[in-house]
Amino acid sequence: MGAVTPTAVERVERVPKQDRSRATRQRLLEAAVACLAEHGWAGSTVSVVAERAGVSRGAAQHHFRTREDLFTAAVEYVAEERSTALRALFPDGPADRRAVVSALVDLFTGPLFRAALHLWVAASNEDQLRPRVTELEARVGRETHRIAVELLGADESRPGARETVQGFLDLARGLGLANLLTDDRARRERVVAQWATLLESALG
Amino acid sequence: MGAVTPTAVERVERVPKQDRSRATRQRLLEAAVACLAEHGWAGSTVSVVAERAGVSRGAAQHHFRTREDLFTAAVEYVAEERSTALRALFPDGPADRRAVVSALVDLFTGPLFRAALHLWVAASNEDQLRPRVTELEARVGRETHRIAVELLGADESRPGARETVQGFLDLARGLGLANLLTDDRARRERVVAQWATLLESALG
Numbered sequence: 502m503g504a505v506t507p508t509a510v511e512r513v514e515r516v517p518k519q520d521r522s523r524a525t526r527q528r529l530l531e532a533a534v535a536c537l538a539e540h541g542w543a544g545s546t547v548s549v550v551a552e553r554a555g556v557s558r559g560a561a562q563h564h565f566r567t568r569e570d571l572f573t574a575a576v577e578y579v580a581e582e583r584s585t586a587l588r589a590l591f592p593d594g595p596a597d598r599r600a601v602v603s604a605l606v607d608l609f610t611g612p613l614f615r616a617a618l619h620l621w622v623a624a625s626n627e628d629q630l631r632p633r634v635t636e637l638e639a640r641v642g643r644e645t646h647r648i649a650v651e652l653l654g655a656d657e658s659r660p661g662a663r664e665t666v667q668g669f670l671d672l673a674r675g676l677g678l679a680n681l682l683t684d685d686r687a688r689r690e691r692v693v694a695q696w697a698t699l700l701e702s703a704l705g
Numbered sequence: 706m707g708a709v710t711p712t713a714v715e716r717v718e719r720v721p722k723q724d725r726s727r728a729t730r731q732r733l734l735e736a737a738v739a740c741l742a743e744h745g746w747a748g749s750t751v752s753v754v755a756e757r758a759g760v761s762r763g764a765a766q767h768h769f770r771t772r773e774d775l776f777t778a779a780v781e782y783v784a785e786e787r788s789t790a791l792r793a794l795f796p797d798g799p800a801d802r803r804a805v806v807s808a809l810v811d812l813f814t815g816p817l818f819r820a821a822l823h824l825w826v827a828a829s830n831e832d833q834l835r836p837r838v839t840e841l842e843a844r845v846g847r848e849t850h851r852i853a854v855e856l857l858g859a860d861e862s863r864p865g866a867r868e869t870v871q872g873f874l875d876l877a878r879g880l881g882l883a884n885l886l887t888d889d890r891a892r893r894e895r896v897v898a899q900w901a902t903l904l905e906s907a908l909g
Contacts, residue, residue, distance in 0.1 A: 541830040543747050615829070618882075622826045625819070625885050626745040635886045664899035668876055671896060675879030678822075681829050682839045692875060695868035699903050 526564050528554040533575035537616035542623035547571055573633050576620055579613045580641045587648055595654030598704075602697040605649055605670070606689070609677030617641075618681070645670060655704050665703045672696060730768050732758040737779035741820035746827035751775055777837045780824055783817045784845045791852055799858030802908075806901040809853055809874070810893070813881030821845075822885070849874060859908050869907045876900060 516524070532554035536545045547568050551561035565571035590604055608614065617638075624634035649666050650657060657663045676692065679685045720728070736758035740749045751772050755765035769775035794808055812818065821842075828838035853870050854861060861867045880896065883889045 539830070541826065544830065619826060621882070621885055622745065622823060626743070626748065631886065638886060661899045661902070664896045665903070667892065668896040668900045668903075671879035671883060672872055672876040673879065674882050675875035675877065678825070678878050678882060679875060681825055682835065682842060688871065692868045692872040695865045696872045698865070699869070699907050702906075703903055 522564075525554075525556055525560060527578075529556060529561055529564055529571065530575040530578040533571050534579045534613060534616040537572060537575070537619045538612040541619045542572075545572065545619075569630055569633060572620060573630075573637050576613070576617050577637055577641065579616070580644075583608055583613055584644055584648055587652075591652050594651060596652060598653055598701055599694075599697050601649075601652045602669070602693060602700065605645075605652075606673045606676055606693055608645070609673045610680045610689075614677045615681070618678070642670075653700075653704060659705070662704060665700065669696070669700055726768075729758075729760055729764060731782075733760060733765055733768055733775065734779040734782040737775050738783045738817060738820040741776060741779070741823045742816040745823045746776075749776065749823075773834055773837060776824060777834075777841050780817070780821050781841055781845065783820070784848070787812055787817055788848055788852060791856075795856050798855060800856060802857060802905055803898075803901050805853075805856045806873070806897060806904065809849075809856075810877045810880055810897055812849070813877045814884045814893075818881045819885070822882070846874075857904070857908060863909070866908060869904065873900065873904055 529550060533545070533550045536550050536553055540549070545568075547561050547565065548558050550571060551558045554561070561571070565574060587604060587608065591601065595601075620630070620634055621638065624630040646666065649655075649670060650663075653666060655662045655666050657666075672692075676685070676689050680689065733754060737749070737754045740754050740757055744753070749772075751765050751769065752762055754775065755762045758765070765775070769778060791808060791812065795805065824834070824838055825842065828834040850870065853859075853874060854867075857870060859866045859870050861870075876896075880889070880893050884893065
């Protein structure tokens with residue numbers, strides 16, 4: 502087979518330039534989120550991410566001018582990927598509430614939440630990062646709320662329904678935080694089961 | 706009055722040595738929490754805290770051998786102070802649930818929560834800090850749960866009551882996180898009012 506299999510360089514050269522640029526960007530964004538989740542803000546520089554993504558530092562800086570650009574774009578990109586994946590899990594809209602509750606809570610316990618948490622906490626002390634992360638958090642938060650309302654089939658015209666969903670997302674965020682240092686899965690599952698029942702009766 | 710008022714030095718010298726040592730320790734602990742809340746882990750060193758507390762670096766190191774000693778002791782000390790203050794608010798035990806819910810949520814929105822959050826997030830990436838903070842978090846978490854059960858008058862022998870209280874504390878933690886970058890008070894109050902109603906009906 503050796504003779505007919507293209508080399509890595511040949512394969513790369515056959516991909517149109519624009520697609521390669523998009524693929525590089527995507528690799529950088531994914532590496533940035535993984536890096537934030539594992540090493541925190543202090544350990545996350547453009548160089549570290551470029552190396553992890555297998556991209557030169559120059560190429561990384563071509564895509565993202567500053568460290569702040571790279572990491573806010575990364576958290577936003579992964580959040581969007583997650584939202585898309587979540588909607589794809591329930592393609593027919595409102596679904597079994599227990600399943601939806603579980604899937605929403607899962608959003609807050611993986612590497613994306615961990616990365617976002619590092620970014621939020623760093624932003625709380627860094628003036629350069631703060632306005633951008635605040636704006637990003639608001640945008641991602643609104644989108645998550647929109648998906649939750651839709652998939653839980655909540656009727657927001659009913660008094661208290663909006664706050665019930667908001668509080669549920671705050672609960673999910675708190676469960677994510679509780680999972681930061683220890684594997685909190687067993688406790689979390691019991692809490693989620695109980696509050697899913699309360700949510701069910703509150704949303705009607 | 707000038708002649709009969711003792712000078713600062715005279716006042717200090719009249720305080721027994723042991724009390725002065727305790728007062729110094731307390732000043733260091735309070736300065737450490739304020740420092741963590743304002744500057745995060747990266748900006749919090751023993752020197753910075755000593756200066757803030759008006760204590761020499763040598764005296765600070767006499768009380769706390771390492772940076773990890775100082776900051777875990779600080780978060781624990783302030784958490785204990787908060788627990789004591791919380792119990793003092795409701796000296797007769799179980800009280801009006803809305804008032805208790807509000808007071809518990811307040812625990813997660815002040816400088817103590819902010820300081821603890823910085824410590825948790827730093828611990829998630831620093832091996833030296835991680836086991837100590839994990840243990841501290843578990844201890845403080847159990848104490849907060851105990852107070853919540855007591856003041857909410859929850860009967861933990863009833864199925865689901867324990868998870869209801871745990872989930873409420875996770876909600877409070879999530880609300881604390883939502884308050885990190887922006888003043889989230891107005892939204893929080895609406896969420897808390899709604900979830901207090903759900904808690905009320907769940908705890909009976």
